[in-house]
Amino acid sequence: xxxxxxxxxxxxxxxxxxxxxxxxxxxxxxxxxxxxxxxxxxxxxxxxxxxxxxxxxxxxxxxxxxxxxxxxxxxxxxxxxxxxxxxxxxxxxxxxxxxxxxxxxxxxxxxxxxxxxx
Numbered sequence: 001x002x003x004x005x006x007x008x009x010x011x012x013x014x015x016x017x018x019x020x021x022x023x024x025x026x027x028x029x030x031x032x033x034x035x036x037x038x039x040x041x042x043x044x045x046x047x048x049x050x051x052x053x054x055x056x057x058x059x060x061x062x063x064x065x066x067x068x069x070x071x072x073x074x075x076x077x078x079x080x081x082x083x084x085x086x087x088x089x090x091x092x093x094x095x096x097x098x099x100x101x102x103x104x105x106x107x108x109x110x111x112x113x114x115x116x117x118x
Contacts, residue, residue, distance in 0.1 A: 003027040006091040012103050013091050031085040047099035051077035056089040
């Protein structure tokens with residue numbers, strides 16, 4: 001699979017997509033207009049190993065709902081991601097059987113290397 005889950009209105013996602021120079025066969029999914037499905041999230045979970053790894057603790061709703069003060073379980077992380085798109089750490093790049101989550105420079109560089117050296 002060659003797919004990127006992103007937010008088309010997010011300037012960070014836009015910058016990263018440009019940096020990655022994704023091939024034309026990549027599928028782009030704007031998670032605001034085309035919400036992530038349970039099946040898609042479960043596929044991402046299989047690749048990442050946990051729902052927490054996919055969960056954004058930087059989302060404004062995370063702070064607004066007081067979630068940082070709660071002891072969240074894997075089931076909670078899954079449900080929050082399915083409930084609202086902002087809880088998915090973005091972008092999420094899936095390249096074959098590899099997953100790259102988030103916008104750290106190290107993650108973006110690893111994704112770019114994997115995509116362009118295969």
